[in-house]
Amino acid sequence: MGISWSKSSQAFARAKQSIPGGVNSPARAFTAVEMDPLFIERGTGAYLYDLDGNQYIDYVNSWGPMILGYNHPHVLAALKDQLAKGSSFGAPTEVETELAELIKEFCPAIDKVRMVNSGTEATMSAIRLARGYTGRDKIVKIEGCYHGHADSLLVEAGSGVATLGIKGSPGVTSNTACETIVVPFNDQPAVEQVFTEYGSEIAALILEPVTGNMGVIAPQTAYLKFLRSITKKYQSLLIFDEVMTGFRLARGGAQELYNIAADLTTFGKIIGGGMPVGAFAGKKEIMDYIAPDGPVYQAGTLSGNPMAMQAGLATLKELNDSQKYQKLAELSQQLAAGIEKNIAELDFPAHLSKVGSMFTLFFSKEEVKNYHDVQNCRLDLFASYFKLMLAQGIYLPPSQFEANFISLALSKADLEKTIAANYQALKQLRTDL
Numbered sequence: 001m002g003i004s005w006s007k008s009s010q011a012f013a014r015a016k017q018s019i020p021g022g023v024n025s026p027a028r029a030f031t032a033v034e035m036d037p038l039f040i041e042r043g044t045g046a047y048l049y050d051l052d053g054n055q056y057i058d059y060v061n062s063w064g065p066m067i068l069g070y071n072h073p074h075v076l077a078a079l080k081d082q083l084a085k086g087s088s089f090g091a092p093t094e095v096e097t098e099l100a101e102l103i104k105e106f107c108p109a110i111d112k113v114r115m116v117n118s119g120t121e122a123t124m125s126a127i128r129l130a131r132g133y134t135g136r137d138k139i140v141k142i143e144g145c146y147h148g149h150a151d152s153l154l155v156e157a158g159s160g161v162a163t164l165g166i167k168g169s170p171g172v173t174s175n176t177a178c179e180t181i182v183v184p185f186n187d188q189p190a191v192e193q194v195f196t197e198y199g200s201e202i203a204a205l206i207l208e209p210v211t212g213n214m215g216v217i218a219p220q221t222a223y224l225k226f227l228r229s230i231t232k233k234y235q236s237l238l239i240f241d242e243v244m245t246g247f248r249l250a251r252g253g254a255q256e257l258y259n260i261a262a263d264l265t266t267f268g269k270i271i272g273g274g275m276p277v278g279a280f281a282g283k284k285e286i287m288d289y290i291a292p293d294g295p296v297y298q299a300g301t302l303s304g305n306p307m308a309m310q311a312g313l314a315t316l317k318e319l320n321d322s323q324k325y326q327k328l329a330e331l332s333q334q335l336a337a338g339i340e341k342n343i344a345e346l347d348f349p350a351h352l353s354k355v356g357s358m359f360t361l362f363f364s365k366e367e368v369k370n371y372h373d374v375q376n377c378r379l380d381l382f383a384s385y386f387k388l389m390l391a392q393g394i395y396l397p398p399s400q401f402e403a404n405f406i407s408l409a410l411s412k413a414d415l416e417k418t419i420a421a422n423y424q425a426l427k428q429l430r431t432d433l
């Protein structure tokens, strides 16, 4: 008998009566894979369980935060302890400082950290700070990068915007959208041209240093160094959005991996250990422009919420161990080697794009370097591939424009099962080529 998703479908039908599209974030809606989303009952270690009782090996990791797996005992204990003391006070707690100190220890380019409640708030606030600090209005963003849904950044965005094929930026005023200049990823001449024309008006250039929201794409050699030097030359700020890559690609994120110090960095996901969180951070002279020390206003009733801080602190303490990153690298290597072997054996027109514990399978033999290349992949194969993997108990992000994540909870046996499922899925898909 085939796998049943009937309880999830019933739950989705019910949700659609009261929640727009039945989901609280469009990326969860399974629109691009043309089926109802799974409703999750619980998670343990590397596994998710849906309402129908099916078990899945999970590569979504709640879109990145669950690097330790679900219900890690230290995270659970920290949360239980804090809950007993109180879940929110709207007053400072020491755990906020402890987490900020650990972030600074991991990322030496950072002097000060302001906690917020989501990645969207982090990037929105970083942009406001960059504008306030430089006294300039324009920002440069990269086509296909996603930085949350703040107005200035919802232009040519990846993730759900790309998945749903939403054109333009409905709801964003043209005055706001026109202050955002968009250039392709990995394209130095395009950046050079924009800075030559508008350099003195540009407050900041923001990017995902390794993209996840148009699928995983690595920066080409010298690209990030070039961005560092051109932003410095024009006295604009370089903002690394490390909401996804922070504490995942290395202890110090992409900045450690590529040895680049950004002026401002945004975080989210892992620093909340599965609780809602975000943060923006940078050098003292820039961060001191934020209220109450400086004139740029930014605030939040639940910012630095002690539950999120405890879960984040417990997670980062676990990651404060180079062996953890070594293990992530080994797991990633094992999975990549298996999938690459399948592709070669089946002579399938696909390639695995990967950096650290993030990866995306693109249906194109050619290397994917930017958003344009992603759109030229065989996007029509994705839904079938996704469903073939799901039916074999492998839960992947339901869109080509997303990253898969490896967690420390995965076992070698889980990876072997995933590799075998990938082989079967690609073999089946060959008949559609």
Ligand SMILES: Cc1ncc(COP(=O)(O)O)c(C=O)c1O
Residues within 6 Å of the ligand: 118, 119, 120, 121, 123, 146, 147, 148, 149, 208, 212, 213, 241, 242, 243, 244, 268, 269, 277, 278
């Ligand atoms: C790189 C990046 N920046 C910002 C965001 C926005 O974060 P959030 O969804 O927590 O608002 C996300 C994810 O959604 C992201 O992947």
Ligand SMILES: N[C@H](C=O)CCC(=O)O
Residues within 6 Å of the ligand: 025, 026, 027, 028, 063, 146, 159, 160, 213, 244, 402
């Ligand atoms: N790609 C997004 C975050 O990384 C997906 C999460 C969401 O928007 O719900």
